[in-house]
Amino acid sequence: MKKVFARPTSLKDTPFHYCAGCGHSITHRLICDAVDQLGIRGITIGVPPAGCAVLAYNYFDFDMLEAPHGRGCAVATGIKRTLPDRVVFSYQGDGDLAAIGTAETFHAANRGENITVIFINNAVYGMTGGQMAPTTLLGMTSTTSPPGRSAPLDGHPIRMSEILARLDGTAYIERCAVNSPQNILRAGRAIRKAFQYQMDGAGFTLIEVLSQCPTNWKMTAAESCRWVDEVMAKTFPVGVIKDIGKGEKHAD
Amino acid sequence: MQIKTVFAGFGGQGVLMMGYSLAHAAMNEGLHVTYLPSYGAEVRGGTANCTVAVSDEEIASPVASQPDFIVAMNGPSLMAFQTRIAPGGAFFLNSSIVEGRPNRADVTVFEIPAAGIASELGSPRVQNVVMMGAYVKATRLVSADTYLKSLKSILGGRKKAAMDVNRKAFSAGYDSID
Amino acid sequence: MDKILISGNWACGEAAIRAGCRFYAGYPITPQNELTEYMAEHMRQAENGTFIQAESEIAAVNMVLGASAAGARAMTSSSSPGISLKQEGISALAADELPAVIVNMMRGGPGLGNILPSQGDYYQATRGGGHGDYRTIVLAPASVQELADLTMEAFDLADAYRNPVMILGDGMTGQMMEPVVFGKPRPRRYSEKYVLKGCGAGKSRFVRGLILDALRMEEHNWKLVRKYNVIAQKEVRFETFRTDNAKLVIIAYGIAARIAKGAINRLRDSGYRVGLIRPITLWPFPAQILRDTAERIGNFLVFEMSTGQMLDDVKLALDGRARVSFYGRPGGVVPTPAELAKAIVQEYQR
Numbered sequence: 001m002k003k004v005f006a007r008p009t010s011l012k013d014t015p016f017h018y019c020a021g022c023g024h025s026i027t028h029r030l031i032c033d034a035v036d037q038l039g040i041r042g043i044t045i046g047v048p049p050a051g052c053a054v055l056a057y058n059y060f061d062f063d064m065l066e067a068p069h070g071r072g073c074a075v076a077t078g079i080k081r082t083l084p085d086r087v088v089f090s091y092q093g094d095g096d097l098a099a100i101g102t103a104e105t106f107h108a109a110n111r112g113e114n115i116t117v118i119f120i121n122n123a124v125y126g127m128t129g130g131q132m133a134p135t136t137l138l139g140m141t142s143t144t145s146p147p148g149r150s151a152p153l154d155g156h157p158i159r160m161s162e163i164l165a166r167l168d169g170t171a172y173i174e175r176c177a178v179n180s181p182q183n184i185l186r187a188g189r190a191i192r193k194a195f196q197y198q199m200d201g202a203g204f205t206l207i208e209v210l211s212q213c214p215t216n217w218k219m220t221a222a223e224s225c226r227w228v229d230e231v232m233a234k235t236f237p238v239g240v241i242k243d244i245g246k247g248e249k250h251a252d
Numbered sequence: 253m254q255i256k257t258v259f260a261g262f263g264g265q266g267v268l269m270m271g272y273s274l275a276h277a278a279m280n281e282g283l284h285v286t287y288l289p290s291y292g293a294e295v296r297g298g299t300a301n302c303t304v305a306v307s308d309e310e311i312a313s314p315v316a317s318q319p320d321f322i323v324a325m326n327g328p329s330l331m332a333f334q335t336r337i338a339p340g341g342a343f344f345l346n347s348s349i350v351e352g353r354p355n356r357a358d359v360t361v362f363e364i365p366a367a368g369i370a371s372e373l374g375s376p377r378v379q380n381v382v383m384m385g386a387y388v389k390a391t392r393l394v395s396a397d398t399y400l401k402s403l404k405s406i407l408g409g410r411k412k413a414a415m416d417v418n419r420k421a422f423s424a425g426y427d428s429i430d
Numbered sequence: 431m432d433k434i435l436i437s438g439n440w441a442c443g444e445a446a447i448r449a450g451c452r453f454y455a456g457y458p459i460t461p462q463n464e465l466t467e468y469m470a471e472h473m474r475q476a477e478n479g480t481f482i483q484a485e486s487e488i489a490a491v492n493m494v495l496g497a498s499a500a501g502a503r504a505m506t507s508s509s510s511p512g513i514s515l516k517q518e519g520i521s522a523l524a525a526d527e528l529p530a531v532i533v534n535m536m537r538g539g540p541g542l543g544n545i546l547p548s549q550g551d552y553y554q555a556t557r558g559g560g561h562g563d564y565r566t567i568v569l570a571p572a573s574v575q576e577l578a579d580l581t582m583e584a585f586d587l588a589d590a591y592r593n594p595v596m597i598l599g600d601g602m603t604g605q606m607m608e609p610v611v612f613g614k615p616r617p618r619r620y621s622e623k624y625v626l627k628g629c630g631a632g633k634s635r636f637v638r639g640l641i642l643d644a645l646r647m648e649e650h651n652w653k654l655v656r657k658y659n660v661i662a663q664k665e666v667r668f669e670t671f672r673t674d675n676a677k678l679v680i681i682a683y684g685i686a687a688r689i690a691k692g693a694i695n696r697l698r699d700s701g702y703r704v705g706l707i708r709p710i711t712l713w714p715f716p717a718q719i720l721r722d723t724a725e726r727i728g729n730f731l732v733f734e735m736s737t738g739q740m741l742d743d744v745k746l747a748l749d750g751r752a753r754v755s756f757y758g759r760p761g762g763v764v765p766t767p768a769e770l771a772k773a774i775v776q777e778y779q780r
Binding site: 275285286318 | 433435460461545601602605606607608609685688689690691692693695764766767768769
């Protein structure tokens, strides 16, 4: 019988610690699929964040270097500049990337660092227990916005991908979701494409993943998948935000 | 022997270059030397100064609380440093520009119309080297020969003509005092 | 070997490149800008050299963390307020056991303070500075020549102990020019097994400081302590100056020690029997020489361009064995040898 589905070889045979329905584990798997398909396990170096994915190195079976909270893009820059022929990616949540690490993210993108960022947007600080994130939707409750996020008090959800797309150093930015089989397949293709761009020397690539967090959203897994489409994607529309075209080298 | 000199003047008068060239020459004479520029916000106001300590043994503090020599390229420099000079020290005044004279009776004053001499040479920019000619002659800290060799190596790849005018400026300053 | 007249900031940069440093990231701050500028020009000329002007001191030190893990000899530099920002990264480097050299050309503080030479960062440098149980090796040069020599050595120490090493200078050390002869760097000895470069066909590795299990985290802490104990045993450096037959010994480091030497020379000429112990490593602190000296001399004076920080280490080292007094000028004031001499005479006569 033909084998059509298996655990990627670059994904360790370890049960995920993530909550049921969480988008992290799906995204981990998609990254490993892409690494396997491109045959780059031996030259890939990942940079996990602080947050729920802080233990990502328990799952990814390739080299990993932990970054302090928010500094993924700076750490990845240091690795990539030292080892330009490796595939280097940082894996960051919304607080990590768009709050405490905004400067590092923005400037790495602006320098056109030839790295890839996997940006997990679940509109909430997950690991610390459901506080308001820079991407928390207006009106959405969290432990630090109990009456719901209020624009005059808390500001607006940040569309980081759209902001970064305006920078000349960015090559490819796409917002995906992992809430349906179709979206998962699409996200997998986007991650693979981003790695391929990096291997082609295109510049900064970022894949934003709308990632359900049923625990902190206080929903069932199924509800959270629907919520991504029905609510979250209204503020964060999925699709390609920037694509300079494959193989087009970033200007020196 | 430990001699500390403060060079002071307007930005653009080549004050730091005076100190640097002396430090270079002292090094080439095998002496211990520390060159300390003023820096940061202090130099943004259009004035500049630096301190050069020259010694035949290890230099303790690079700071000159009581400089032995003060080279004042403009009036404010004289005002700023005249109270600090060591008893028995010497002032070198750019007398074409500095109108006042030190209020100290216990110091020697050399008046060198450096800006004027430099203008006569057709190159106002070399007033600092004119001054160094007089300074080197009076202080004997370094030989004229070592100083000129050091100056040449600092100017490096620049045109020969530049070195020629500097040499002339140095000689004019050297001959301007007894 | 050619002797050249060079500023401390430039000499530090040149020594680093000669020592094989191939990654530098920094952010402008006075009084160390010349070091960043030197690297901007010369690191880019060095083979496989990388210079990045980072968006912040925090980014710079984290870039160094990445480069160090990837196998480069890496360095960042700043001055006091910027070093405060780097503490997150220094703590991470220590936790991850990664080598790196961090240069602090201290200025007056706290807060933005000023840009003048000061020694107010002693606590920060020698107590780790960031969070958690860790130590950095701290080297305190007193001349431009020593700054160049210690910069080269800092890379060797960082590699040998896989630990961040800090060069603790000050505005004056960075700005002043003195003749320097650059020494010959030793070939790098750093095992490839520590370099994270992609696992190839082999087993993957991760470098991290996060250890959620308390007992394993505790063991990591004790492991670091065992390493620090070796450093404390093997890497203490200090200089003694005219301590023979002294009745009073001054303890001072860096530029303050130079001023102290000036004061001592004056006082010796007037018949005062005073000497100096100059710690070159601030951590590990040269406690033993202080204790040994206290067997024959009962009067110590600590002199710092701060309100008294190394003073604590001197007291801890002597533990009541001798009388300890203090003279300090914080805030960017550089006292003269004459001024210090006056303070010494007061204590001398007690």
